[in-house]
Amino acid sequence: MSTASSRYTNTAVFLHWLIALAIIFQLGLGWRMGDEPKGAGLYVLFQLHKSIGFTILLLSVLRLLWRLTHKVPILPNTMPQWEKTAASLAHWAFYGIMFGLPLTGWLLVSASSTNIPTVLFGVVPFPHLPFIPHLATDIKSQLHELGELSHSLLALGTMTLLALHLGAVLKHQLWVKDNVFSHMAVGAKTGWAEWRLWLILALVPAVFASAWLYPTPKPKKPQPITMQITPPVLEYSTESSTESQSPQPSTNIQQATIEPSSAQVVAPIVWQVNLKQSQLGFTTSWSGEAVLGQFDDWQADIMFAEQALDKSSIKVMVNLAQVSTGDEQRDAALPSTDWFDTEHFPQAVFKSTNIKRVSNNSYQAQGTLQLRGKVQPVVLDFNLNIKANKATAQGSASLSRIAFGVGQGEWAATDSIPALVKVVFNLHATKK
Numbered sequence: 001m002s003t004a005s006s007r008y009t010n011t012a013v014f015l016h017w018l019i020a021l022a023i024i025f026q027l028g029l030g031w032r033m034g035d036e037p038k039g040a041g042l043y044v045l046f047q048l049h050k051s052i053g054f055t056i057l058l059l060s061v062l063r064l065l066w067r068l069t070h071k072v073p074i075l076p077n078t079m080p081q082w083e084k085t086a087a088s089l090a091h092w093a094f095y096g097i098m099f100g101l102p103l104t105g106w107l108l109v110s111a112s113s114t115n116i117p118t119v120l121f122g123v124v125p126f127p128h129l130p131f132i133p134h135l136a137t138d139i140k141s142q143l144h145e146l147g148e149l150s151h152s153l154l155a156l157g158t159m160t161l162l163a164l165h166l167g168a169v170l171k172h173q174l175w176v177k178d179n180v181f182s183h184m185a186v187g188a189k190t191g192w193a194e195w196r197l198w199l200i201l202a203l204v205p206a207v208f209a210s211a212w213l214y215p216t217p218k219p220k221k222p223q224p225i226t227m228q229i230t231p232p233v234l235e236y237s238t239e240s241s242t243e244s245q246s247p248q249p250s251t252n253i254q255q256a257t258i259e260p261s262s263a264q265v266v267a268p269i270v271w272q273v274n275l276k277q278s279q280l281g282f283t284t285s286w287s288g289e290a291v292l293g294q295f296d297d298w299q300a301d302i303m304f305a306e307q308a309l310d311k312s313s314i315k316v317m318v319n320l321a322q323v324s325t326g327d328e329q330r331d332a333a334l335p336s337t338d339w340f341d342t343e344h345f346p347q348a349v350f351k352s353t354n355i356k357r358v359s360n361n362s363y364q365a366q367g368t369l370q371l372r373g374k375v376q377p378v379v380l381d382f383n384l385n386i387k388a389n390k391a392t393a394q395g396s397a398s399l400s401r402i403a404f405g406v407g408q409g410e411w412a413a414t415d416s417i418p419a420l421v422k423v424v425f426n427l428h429a430t431k432k
């Protein structure tokens with residue numbers, strides 16, 4: 001072990017400032033991630049946060065090795081013993097944080113019900129903690145929660161400790177006017193005029209805020225939805241109406257009032273979907289565990305009449321970036337290029353081509369689904385109940401995720417996630 005000197009060695013100083021700035025950036029990034037909407041952007045931030053976190057872990061190992069093999073500078077004699085003990089405790093608490101934050105992050109990622117790989121800085125694949133991904137689902141979920149809770153408590157602890165640490169430095173530098181700051185800030189003089197102090201004080205908020213400058217793929221605005229033009233509802237009356245008496249080419253009108261054999265010719269009606277009451281999602285499984293996904297942003301154009309199925313149509317547009325499956329990691333991953341690739345294909349669109357009645361109130365809509373740049377035929381089975389001007393419909397469609405390229409690379413294998421995914425919906429609509 002080396003002897004104590006008047007300052008930390010260059011290696012210790014370098015590691016101190018590098019780790020300090022990385023931790024402050026991580027605090028900002030963690031904060032930003034909490035506000036970031038789900039999507040490809042959040043996925044990119046997760047990967048960056050994990051990459052810097054594992055780098056901090058590695059640097060902290062080096063830092064600890066240095067600490068265990070070197071003497072630290074002697075604190076000024078003027079410092080009361082309690083303050084020396086407090087400083088030492090705070091320093092060791094920082095070591096706890098430097099290891100605790102990345103390790104709890106590693107635990108929560110490894111115990112996540114998904115298996116999202118970590119690729120450090122987009123280049124180096126980094127494994128999960130051993131054994132954890134293979135544990136039983138309920139144990140994993142408890143470990144995941146434990147990881148999440150301790151990770152956020154440690155982040156709060158870091159902010160508190162940083163405030164105390166910085167407060168102590170300011171006290172020594174500006175009030176007591178001893179040489180403590182120069183232990184870590186090479187060449188620093190005591191007092192207000194020390195530029196290194198002001199540089200550090202400016203860097204803390206700047207580095208924290210710079211987490212918001214990191215660029216992420218912007219979610220593409222959903223393409224404008226083309227309005228379907230509703231064919232006019234032709235209601236023919238056997239009695240001549242005021243409208244039919246209006247000054248129009250009389251022959252046509254007269255023909256129209258006479259031709260139909262029934263009193264009414266029915267054309268499909270526009271139905272307005274009540275999105276608050278309705279749900280659209282999918283079911284699948286992930287390593288044997290059932291997964292229920294829900295799309296939070298979608299729209300539907302529905303024209304439907306039981307007596308005019310040939311003219312009825314259904315069109316559903318789904319914003320794929322807004323998906324929730326009850327797992328933060330998985331939700332952040334789904335919009336990425338491995339899955340929906342929302343940067344290039346923000347929307348999925350189903351368009352019916354033929355709707356037929358199967359029995360009483362059960363129907364089948366054949367159509368096409370455009371997803372991830374591919375168009376494939378899809379059959380949608382649903383039950384429909386219409387009461388006065390309200391309708392409810394529940395149904396599903398089975399489709400192969402592989403046919404659309406949802407799940408690239410290692411995710412294309414169907415051993416942990418089956419090829420067939422069931423799209424499910426529950427609609428509430430009102431006649432427009």
Ligand code: HEM
Nearest residue numbers: 019020023067072091094095098169180181183184200204
């Ligand atoms: C950004 C503001 C910061 C300032 C101005 C600052 C300043 C200092 C100073 C002057 C010392 C030497 C104290 C002494 O000689 O006893 C020190 C030590 C230390 N600092 Fe910081 N620091 C900052 C941030 C951080 C952060 C974010 C961490 C978290 C990793 C940290 C961890 C430590 C540790 C563990 C020591 C003790 C070193 C050892 O004995 O191995 N510091 N800091």
